[in-house]
Amino acid sequence: MITRTAPAARWLEALPLGNGRIGAMAWGDPAAARFGLNESTLWSGTPGVDAGRRTGADVAAAARAESRRLWAAGDVPGAEQALGALGASWGQAYQPVGDLHVEVPGAVPGPRELDLDARLHRVRTAGGDHLSAVSAADEVLLHAVPLAAGDVLRVRLESPQHEEHRSEREDGLDVILRVPSDAPPGHAPGAPGLAWGEDASRAAVAVRWRREGERALLVCAIATSWRGLGERPDRPPTEVLAEAAATAEAALARGEEELLARHASTPGEDAFALRLPGAALLEEVVAYGRYLLHACSRPGLPPANLQGLWNAEVRAPWSSNYTTNINLEMNHWAAGTAHVPAAAAALEEYTALLRRTGRDTARRLYGAGGWTVHHNSDPWGYSDPVDGETRWAIWPMGGLWLELQLEDLARFTGLPAAEVAAQRMPALREAAAFALDLLHPTDGDRLVTVPSTSPENQWRTPEGTAVALTEGSGMDRWLVRGVLSSLLAAAEVTGAAEDDLLARARAALPRVDGPRIGPDGRLQEWHADLEEPEPHHRHVSHLAPVYPGTEALAPGIEEAATASLLARGDEATGWSLAWKACLWARLHRPDKVEDLLTLFVRPAETADGERSGLYPNLFSAHPPFQMDANFGIVAAVAECLLQSHRGEIELLPAVPPLLASGSVRGLRARPGVAVDLDWAGGEPTRLVLRALGAGAAGEHRVRWGGRTLPVDLPADGAPVAPDLVGR
Structure with a gap:
């Protein structure tokens, strides 16, 4: 649970929602709600836009x-x-959709929270809760609020993209946007400016709202001209808008209660829970990182990019695309260990x-x-x-x-x-x-x-x-x-x-x-x-x-x-801190892991400028903001608690004082073993193992400290809880 006492005053204080396709940064002012919108398939350019610039054989x-x-x-x-x-040439840039503003007369700001398990943003006010979620079940951003008799919602959409169509009525808004046809990165040597040709992706935004008794429900659907990875995004804009409108209207017809119930019951990842009594912020950061990865990746769509799913800039730092010499890989290090x-x-x-x-x-x-x-x-x-x-x-x-x-x-x-x-x-x-x-x-x-x-x-x-x-x-x-x-x-x-x-x-x-x-x-x-x-x-x-x-x-x-790590030093960019923490964990150096974790969770913004650390909404700073470190730190903490790359399951191989006691549910070991673990004073106190398939059945060697224990796992996935205390 991420809690804040006041609305966001800027993007780096807003809290992220996502369903793997639609992203929304919730600012949390109940009187003037703002959602920074993204859609994972909305990118500048098209396949082969660089063909004329490619070097010949x-x-x-x-x-x-x-x-x-x-x-x-x-x-x-x-x-x-x-x-x-x-x-x-250059790769293309991940694009923002724009900002959706929803004004509710008379609403007074209150505390807000992002419930990571429920994937729900809530602002508590005297008049009732303002609830927001991005539903995978219905493919919409939903926003449900208390609304006094006689009051109406005031809704508007602002976008940095080229607007090709807009229609508005009392209970709806439709917009078609065109993104750049070519977006050279700002750091490219002598790069030209943005190109806004007709051969480019379109996004359609359909917003619908209605009163439901003493509350109002708003839904926002986004569709794009996307046809698939590597395919030309050439669906007709009218078709794209019709899809978005149909999605929004179908969701609105369900009503708040059903939408929230469908959102809550949508199958997600298996349960994962980490408890660190001595490190509340780190516990929050790990849960947050796993939430973010789940919220911005799903099959059939582009994977998590440099900013995950959330980007507010047409020319974002490093185009918010894929850097394959570390960042794309780091984004997925925890996909195995944290499942x-x-x-x-x-x-x-x-x-x-x-x-x-x-x-x-x-x-x-x-x-x-x-x-x-x-x-x-x-x-x-x-x-x-x-x-x-x-x-x-x-x-x-x-x-x-x-x-x-x-x-x-x-x-x-x-x-x-x-x-x-x-x-x-x-x-x-x-x-x-x-x-x-x-x-x-x-x-x-x-x-x-x-x-x-x-x-x-x-x-x-x-x-x-x-x-x-x-x-x-x-x-x-x-x-x-x-x-x-x-x-x-x-x-x-x-x-x-x-x-x-x-x-x-x-x-x-x-x-x-x-x-x-x-x-x-x-x-x-x-x-x-x-x-x-x-x-x-x-x-x-x-x-x-x-x-x-x-x-x-x-x-x-x-x-x-x-020796190499010591010579490199600890201070680094956010993602480098996460990588070094992973390395020190593999080297069984809990003292150095603690040094890196301490740097990772410090404030990124200081009186002297920005450094690696965390922004107010817990996004990690390169600086500027990059999502890779939020994912990488999950892998680093997982590596402190469990390692399985040596052909055995090693418990607590690099637990620093910060992590001396705790519990975790839902870790994964190679070759496919679910691990639940409790520990105190750096020693395991409870262990439950379960084979996830036939390839993980059979005998495994479990090791901690100087002790080893053979554990036989049945192929039917039945949990096995070996006695650790008596060993």
């Missing part, structure tokens, strides 16, 4: 060859500049789109098989590098990371290993095909990725120039080895016949280095031990083998990762 081949020549000659800045020819399968399904469907569009990019830019996506994308399937600096633009490994993310999420389903492997094999084959074609020989028998960068970071040449280009960065090595290993493991489980691709993967894997320890005792990020212009850089990509990686680590790697 001949230009790309020449750029790669020139880059290799300059690299071999020792001219790293020149080699990097040559690769800039690969990126010539949000709808989000995992949405990510799978989105990745399927990128596989389709990324095949052309792989062939055209790298002469490679399989598929690729770079650091930035959108629901139209943009997969080229963007026009920008090499340190973030030229990173062709997004496809490999997404496949490893999906590979891990599949381990939480409880499905038999052979079934999971059979499902994942085709995708793993494509990812491996691209990885193999990106590998080049170096230092005798070793293979490295070319081109390669370590996301958004740089190193300094002996001449003092900051550059990003490398060969076989630490993160690349983890990704390539992870994909090749997963493919070969799946082939073994399924009994797949040996073919050329499997043979190439088998031959290449031992020639790709795993994590390397540099002369200074830290994990090596680059091709060599190099000077860092920014030692405290926010990205810790070279530590990914520790987290989110799940493979066994060679001796000394954890110690080197510890």
Whole structure:
């Protein structure tokens, strides 16, 4: 439950509602209610809007060859500049619908709350409760309020989009909006302004209201010209408006009581509850993060973007789209451990789109098989590098990371290993095909990725120039080895016949280095031990083998990762704090986890400006606002309470004093085990395990501290509560 004593005075004080498609930021003034509206499928541009700007195969081949020549000659800045020819365009931007205003004469502000379990916003007033929800059952924002006799609602819609149609009457409002046909990001070098051509998405907003005795009910439906991921959004505006109007009228006819009952009874995620008696704010933040992920992701629609579902700006920071070098993956780290399968399904469907569009990019830019996506994308399937600096633009490994993310999420389903492997094999084959074609020989028998960068970071040449280009960065090595290993493991489980691709993967894997320890005792990020212009850089990509990686680590790697994290320091952007907390949890350092959690929950706004932390509505600050950290911190706390990547179920592996006692219901362990856990003083006091499917049935080793306990789980999903106290 998120509670506030007064209405919001600005967007970052409003509280979010969502059903995976429609988002609404509730400001909470009962006399002048305001809802910032979003719809997950409303984006600028269309598929192929960038086609005329894409780099051709001949230009790309020449750029790669020139880059290799300059690299071999020792001219790293020149080699990097040559690769800039690969990126010539940009992804599109997530768009706001506008603001819906509902005025209720005479209403006096009172305390407000966001009930996370009921998915309901409530303002308590002397005249009665003002209730708001975004219903998945009826696909509307509903707003029900007390209304004195003789009074009427006053309703208006304001939007930054181009208005093509508006009709108003006493009890209804219809609006058709057109969004930009092309929206270059504000940070793009020399980016042109917004384009407002006719070839663009439309949104129709239909608002209906009526009196019901001493109360009034308002519903708002939103429809768009969306036809699906990667499809041209060309539904006729009249059809879109007719759909929105029919949805609103059907919902209004049900009345307040039935709408609320249908909203409450809509199947949601399985129960999840965390209780932390010594850390009330952190308990709230974790529940909030899981609520947000559930509220902004569902199958058939774009997954949670950089701002989840909620965005007020036509040109939002970083276009509020998908950054695949950390943010999209972090959005879904908790989908397994905290069990949000709808989000995992949405990510799978989105990745399927990128596989389709990324095949052309792989062939055209790298002469490679399989598929690729770079650091930035959108629901139209943009997969080229963007026009920008090499340190973030030229990173062709997004496809490999997404496949490893999906590979891990599949381990939480409880499905038999052979079934999971059979499902994942085709995708793993494509990812491996691209990885193999990106590998080049170096230092005798070793293979490295070319081109390669370590996301958004740089190193300094002996001449003092900051550059990003490398060969076989630490993160690349983890990704390539992870994909090749997963493919070969799946082939073994399924009994797949040996073919050329499997043979190439088998031959290449031992020639790709795993994590390397540099002369200074830290994990090596680059091709060599190099000077860092920014030692405290926010990205810790070279530590990914520790987290989110799940493979066994060679001796000394954890110690080197510890040295790397200590050198990086604690202060960072919001999402980086969450990643570091996950890493420290994997390294069994509760003291450092506590340091990061303390930074995470501090106020983001200070007298000196903004920093990482939380805004008044608990959205996380990069700064500015980004939703990835709200999701990432759920994964971090889950990792403190339960780890299962080592082939066993480990309880309380990194519990700091802040989390010394508590209880959790609904955690998930690999390979699909539901876990309920109580603990006190850092020791487990009650444990209930349940297999979620045949693949999770059988004997599991449960470990905590220096103790282990075998637990046999039946295939029928019956709960098992082993005796912990007597052990």
